[in-house]
Amino acid sequence: MILLDGKQYSKKLKEALKIKATQLIETNKVTPGLAIVLVGNNPASQIYVRNKIKDAAFCNIYAELFLEDENISQEKLVKLVQKLNKDDRFHGIIVQLPLPKGLDEQAIIDTIDEAKDVDGFGTINKGKLFCGMKAMESATPKGIIKLLDEYKINLTGMNACVVGRSNIVGKPMALMLLNKNATVTICHSKTKDLGTITKRADLLIVAVGKDRFIKADMVKEGAVVVDVGTNRIDGKLYGDVDFAEVAPKTSYITPVPGGVGPLTICTLLENTLIAYENILKTKKGE
Numbered sequence: 001m002i003l004l005d006g007k008q009y010s011k012k013l014k015e016a017l018k019i020k021a022t023q024l025i026e027t028n029k030v031t032p033g034l035a036i037v038l039v040g041n042n043p044a045s046q047i048y049v050r051n052k053i054k055d056a057a058f059c060n061i062y063a064e065l066f067l068e069d070e071n072i073s074q075e076k077l078v079k080l081v082q083k084l085n086k087d088d089r090f091h092g093i094i095v096q097l098p099l100p101k102g103l104d105e106q107a108i109i110d111t112i113d114e115a116k117d118v119d120g121f122g123t124i125n126k127g128k129l130f131c132g133m134k135a136m137e138s139a140t141p142k143g144i145i146k147l148l149d150e151y152k153i154n155l156t157g158m159n160a161c162v163v164g165r166s167n168i169v170g171k172p173m174a175l176m177l178l179n180k181n182a183t184v185t186i187c188h189s190k191t192k193d194l195g196t197i198t199k200r201a202d203l204l205i206v207a208v209g210k211d212r213f214i215k216a217d218m219v220k221e222g223a224v225v226v227d228v229g230t231n232r233i234d235g236k237l238y239g240d241v242d243f244a245e246v247a248p249k250t251s252y253i254t255p256v257p258g259g260v261g262p263l264t265i266c267t268l269l270e271n272t273l274i275a276y277e278n279i280l281k282t283k284k285g286e
């Protein structure tokens with residue numbers, strides 16, 4: 001069994017992003033900028049945002065936090081995003097999810113200019129991904145594709161199973177695998193006989209949000225297993241895969257922590273540099 005070491009790979013990616021950002025600043029005399037909108041005081045969101053700002057600073061990307069009260073109205077939040085769309089300092093905008101109840105998440109995300117939608121959660125970018133067109137790809141599934149690539153795991157013709165069909169992980173993950181020529185099955189809470197389906201998979205990607213949910217008898221001998229889940233139990237982080245019993249059966253597996261998580265921020269920052277280059281090219285009329 002080989003560990004898919006996302007932590008190690010993310011260090012390498014961040015170094016590369018830092019070099020790229022420095023070169024872009026030298027050439028264009030413009031610093032790449034990322035606006036992060038955080039509403040309310042969800043403790044997990046606060047940690048994610050803090051890490052995004054820290055990693056952006058490391059990579060020479062200017063990140064600014066827009067902290068809003070949890071009682072902010074839909075209209076005021078939409079106005080803030082519209083203002084950020086027009087602000088030339090920012091090439092990427094993200095609205096940290098989840099938003100407090102009462103706010104229409106998708107409507108707010110869809111207010112973000114398509115070119116600045118570096119989380120790739122907007123309907124236009126998701127639609128482009130669906131059509132196999134060039135799109136701003138969601139950070140977590142994009143990071144997983146990069147990690148599999150780094151370990152030279154060839155997805156063509158692979159029998160892949162994605163457990164989970166959320167709009168931010170499961171569905172875009174399945175589409176990205178399909179665009180990489182894997183044969184994809186998507187499972188969810190209504191799937192019958194889940195274990196029989198997951199056991200057929202050469203590549204099993206799990207994004208369910210249930211602590212150690214996937215057991216050894218649900219996994220094929222020699223499968224590649226990617227665990228997206230992050231479940232905090234008594235202060236300790238566990239994945240959706242029961243690592244202790246599943247890992248010995250696999251050819252490759254991601255640990256939790258240190259697997260998928262560290263890559264998500266890297267791909268978000270990579271998307272910010274892609275957005276920067278696209279926006280500057282459009283401005284120059286290229």
Ligand SMILES: NC(=O)c1ccc[n+]([C@@H]2O[C@H](COP(=O)([O-])OP(=O)(O)OC[C@H]3O[C@@H](n4cnc5c(N)ncnc54)[C@H](OP(=O)(O)O)[C@@H]3O)[C@@H](O)[C@H]2O)c1
Nearest residue numbers: 140164165166169188189207208209228229230260261264
């Ligand atoms: N490491 C990272 O960077 C990162 C990023 C994003 C998310 N995550 C983690 O990944 C996990 C999933 O996140 P998410 O946002 O995709 O979650 P989500 O929106 O809650 O979606 C969970 C999915 O799991 C499915 N599901 C629930 N119970 C199931 C069962 N018994 N059998 C099969 N499928 C089942 C649900 O099916 P239905 O659609 O039928 O309800 C749903 O599609 C969470 O632990 C989250 O914290 C990690």
